[in-house]
Every structure is written in C-alpha cells, then in structure tokens.
Amino acid sequence: xxxxxxISMAVVRRLPKYYRYLGELKKNDxxxxxxxxxxxxxxFTASQIRQDLNCFGGFGQQGYGYNVDDLHQNIGSxxxxxxxxxxxxxxxxxxxxxxxxxxxxxxxxxxxxxxxDINPKLIGLRINDIKVYDVEELESFVRDNDIEIxxxxxPKNQCQKVAETLARAGIKAIWNFAPSDITVSDDIIVENxxxxxxLFTISYLLKEKEEVLKAKKL
Amino acid sequence: xxxxxxISMAVVRRLPKYYRYLGELKKNDxxxxxxxxxxxxxxFTASQIRQDLNCFGGFGQQGYGYNVDDLHQNIGSxxxxxxxxxxxxxxxxxxxxxxxxxxxxxxxxxxxxxxxDINPKLIGLRINDIKVYDVEELESFVRDNDIEIxxxxxPKNQCQKVAETLARAGIKAIWNFAPSDITVSDDIIVENxxxxxxLFTISYLLKEKEEVLKAKKL
Numbered sequence: 001x002x003x004x005x006x007i008s009m010a011v012v013r014r015l016p017k018y019y020r021y022l023g024e025l026k027k028n029d030x031x032x033x034x035x036x037x038x039x040x041x042x043x044f045t046a047s048q049i050r051q052d053l054n055c056f057g058g059f060g061q062q063g064y065g066y067n068v069d070d071l072h073q074n075i076g077s078x079x080x081x082x083x084x085x086x087x088x089x090x091x092x093x094x095x096x097x098x099x100x101x102x103x104x105x106x107x108x109x110x111x112x113x114x115x116x117d118i119n120p121k122l123i124g125l126r127i128n129d130i131k132v133y134d135v136e137e138l139e140s141f142v143r144d145n146d147i148e149i150x151x152x153x154x155p156k157n158q159c160q161k162v163a164e165t166l167a168r169a170g171i172k173a174i175w176n177f178a179p180s181d182i183t184v185s186d187d188i189i190v191e192n193x194x195x196x197x198x199l200f201t202i203s204y205l206l207k208e209k210e211e212v213l214k215a216k217k218l
Numbered sequence: 219x220x221x222x223x224x225i226s227m228a229v230v231r232r233l234p235k236y237y238r239y240l241g242e243l244k245k246n247d248x249x250x251x252x253x254x255x256x257x258x259x260x261x262f263t264a265s266q267i268r269q270d271l272n273c274f275g276g277f278g279q280q281g282y283g284y285n286v287d288d289l290h291q292n293i294g295s296x297x298x299x300x301x302x303x304x305x306x307x308x309x310x311x312x313x314x315x316x317x318x319x320x321x322x323x324x325x326x327x328x329x330x331x332x333x334x335d336i337n338p339k340l341i342g343l344r345i346n347d348i349k350v351y352d353v354e355e356l357e358s359f360v361r362d363n364d365i366e367i368x369x370x371x372x373p374k375n376q377c378q379k380v381a382e383t384l385a386r387a388g389i390k391a392i393w394n395f396a397p398s399d400i401t402v403s404d405d406i407i408v409e410n411x412x413x414x415x416x417l418f419t420i421s422y423l424l425k426e427k428e429e430v431l432k433a434k435k436l
Contacts, residue, residue: 005426012422016415079418080425094316101312104397110417149420173420179322189423191416197234198409199328200297202391204230205407207298208223
C-alpha cells in the first residue's frame with residue numbers, strides 16, 4: 001500500500017488503542033488524564049504518547065494533562081470515525097454472519113450494505129436484516145452503490161479472486177479475514193487480520209510461565 | 219497478567235509475525251534470508267530483528283544470514299508451537315462456530331475439546347465434530363479434562379461471568395473475543411482480541427488518503 005504521509009504506521013496502529021482506552025476512561029466518568037496515567041493504562045511510555053499525539057497537534061496542556069472527552073473525540077475524528085463507510089461482506093458462512101451480527105461495527109459507522117456467497121442455500125437470506133446476494137453480483141453491486149470497504153470472510157482459496165473482483169469494482173479498502181494474504185494494486189488499502197498472532201502469543205506466554213515455574217522449583 | 223521474564227511484550231508480539239513471514243518464505247522455497255531482507259518483508263528494522271532474535275540466542279551467522287527452515291522451526295518452538303493445547307470454546311453462536319470450523323488452529327496444536335452454550339437448540343449439536351455442551355457443565359469439564367485455554371465467544375454481557383467460571387476451574391489462559399475486556403486473577407494469561415483496532419486503522423488510512431488527494435488538487 002502506497003502512502004504519502006509522514007505519520008508512521010506504528011503511530012497509526014497506536015491510535016485505535018488510545019481511542020479504546022480513552023473510551024473506557026470516559027465510560028468511568030474520568031474527566032482528565034496525564035500522559036503518565038495513560039502510560040500506566042496503555043503500556044506505552046509517557047514520552048511515546050506525548051510524541052504520538054504531537055503528530056496531530058498535541059491536545060494536552062502542561063500541568064493539566066488531557067481532557068478525556070476532548071481527546072477521545074479528537075482521536076475519533078483523526079481515525080475518521082465521525083464519518084460513515086459503506087461496506088460489503090463477502091462470504092456468508094459463520095464468520096461473515098458473525099460480522100454481520102456484530103452491531104458494534106455499524107454503530108461505529110461501518111455499515112454493511114450486503115453479504116455475498118456462492119452457496120445457493122444462503123443466497124436470498126437476510127442476516128441481521130442484511131441481504132445475501134450471489135457473489136456473481138458483487139462487482140456491479142460495489143460499483144453501483146459506491147461501496148468503500150470490502151470485508152473478505154471466504155475460505156483461503158477464494159480470497160484472492162474476491163479481492164481482484166473488489167479491486168476491479170473500485171473498492172478503496174479491503175479487510176481480509178481469510179487466512180492468506182492477498183495481493184492487489186498499491187492504491188487499495190489492505191488490512192489482513194491474523195488471529196493466529198494473538199493465539200501464538202498465548203502459547204508463548206504459557207510456555208514462558210511453565211519454564212519460570214520449573215526454574216523456581218529447581 | 220504477572221510475568222517473570224525479561225523479554226518485553228513488544229518482542230513477544232513480534233515473534234508470531236516473524237514466524238508467519240518465515241512460513242511464507244519456506245512455502246516459496248527460500249532457503250536463507252538476511253536481516254535486511256526480513257526487514258523489507260516485515261517492516262521492522264534489520265537491527266530490531268537482530269536484537270529480537272538475540273534475546274533467544276541469535277540463530278544467524280554473519281555474512282550468511284538466517285537459514286529459513288531452522289529459524290522458522292526455532293521460533294515455532296520458542297512460541298510453544300511444538301506442543302498440543304486443549305481448548306474449549308464458550309459461546310456456540312456464529313463466531314464460536316467459525317472458530318470451531320477453523321482447522322488452522324487445530325493444525326497448529328490448539329485442539330478444541332468442546333463447545334458450550336446456554337441455548338438449548340445448540341446444546342447436543344456437533345460443530346466440525348466438536349460437541350456443544352450446556353454451559354452449566356463448563357466448570358467441571360475444564361477441571362476434569364485439564365483444559366488449558368478457554369476461548370470466549372459470548373456476547374459482551376456474558377464474558378466476565380464465563381471468565382470467572384473458567385478461572386475457578388483452573389484455566390491457564392483466556393482468549394477473549396467478546397468486545398469487552400475481562401478481569402481475572404493475575405496468574406491467568408488473558409489475550410483480548412480487538413477487531414475494532416484493525417478496522418479503525420482502515421478508516422484512518424482512508425481519511426489520510428482522501429486528504430492527501432485533496433491537497434494535491436489544491
């Protein structure tokens with residue numbers, strides 16, 4: 001993916017974390033927070049946090065810290081969460097249905113306009129009131145409805161073909177849940193979800209813990 | 219979560235990425251790779267990669283780089299992927315079923331022994347040959363079968379209760395897909411999956427791109 005911004009991807013990937021933690025503080029009625037407190041919650045260093053937020057203009061005040069509501073809203077707007085995005089879900093199996101049913105995404109402004117599948121038993125059904133279409137209609141649907149984000153929930157062996165169809169139709173971004181990376185032209189934003197990375201972190205920590213306990217017993 | 223290791227979580231979280239990229243190189247029959255090449259593929263700096271791998275003993279040879287097969291196997295073993303883990307999936311809705319059907323996890327050594335749900339229509343069914351039990355049986359099942367990892371796929375309002383049941387039963391790690399963080403005692407490894415972070419990265423990049431295009435036109 002081609003970018004023309006000086007903001008590094010590492011900073012970009014920390015923003016949703018700040019947004020989530022600030023949302024939790026807000027829910028707990030916390031009104032202001034220092035970069036030191038944010039550091040304790042997020043695990044990033046205070047200077048890292050100040051540096052990250054300075055990329056976008058700062059928002060904090062020396063001796064006061066950050067106003068939680070304002071910072072939450074500002075980061076939301078930096079993340080583009082004050083807008084609405086039209087999406088389609090390709091693959092109406094368990095995962096596609098889970099995402100169609102996950103109302104948090106729609107509440108955050110990512111509106112699924114349609115599901116697509118190759119299975120005649122699924123075509124025509126409605127999942128959370130979102131209609132399942134024949135995947136043959138995917139290209140024209142995306143083009144005619146100005147869909148911006150395609151969510152791929154197909155098996156591994158279908159995802160590249162689907163990605164190419166979405167690309168031909170003019171999709172702007174692809175969120176890929178298929179366990180295989182896809183290749184499309186550089187001007188399309190691709191975000192591959194790798195659930196295995198999170199699972200393998202668990203097995204690492206389990207193993208590390210066992211070793212520490214074993215060493216203690218020796 | 220309490221840890222007694224000097225390896226930082228940032229390093230731990232990079233390991234599954236190295237493992238995945240090395241797996242791809244292996245699949246493409248690449249035999250050796252330099253830290254510079256790994257840097258180009260992974261986006262981490264070459265010195266970062268060398269430093270990370272040095273935490274575990276290095277593996278590379280000056281002037282040769284890394285043997286792809288060996289490094290893949292070594293990192294797999296550091297990640298604990300040469301072992302088998304018994305898991306249960308709590309919540310047999312779309313997401314729980316998607317995970318039960320996702321054979322990659324079982325192939326990587328994470329074996330789902332049972333699904334649990336409160337819905338009488340689901341109890342007794344078999345998903346990918348894994349039986350769905352009444353969630354009332356969760357505590358005794360986990361205890362009697364030495365289950366190590368609990369995968370929570372329930373709605374938000376059920377996840378804390380399920381986490382406490384798993385904790386009482388002696389679970390070692392929890393992989394939480396419910397869109398709400400859970401709180402259990404420090405000796406249990408908890409990995410919360412936050413799909414929204416990946417989605418919000420897309421909206422950031424979409425917005426950034428639009429702004430860059432707009433600025434170019436001015």
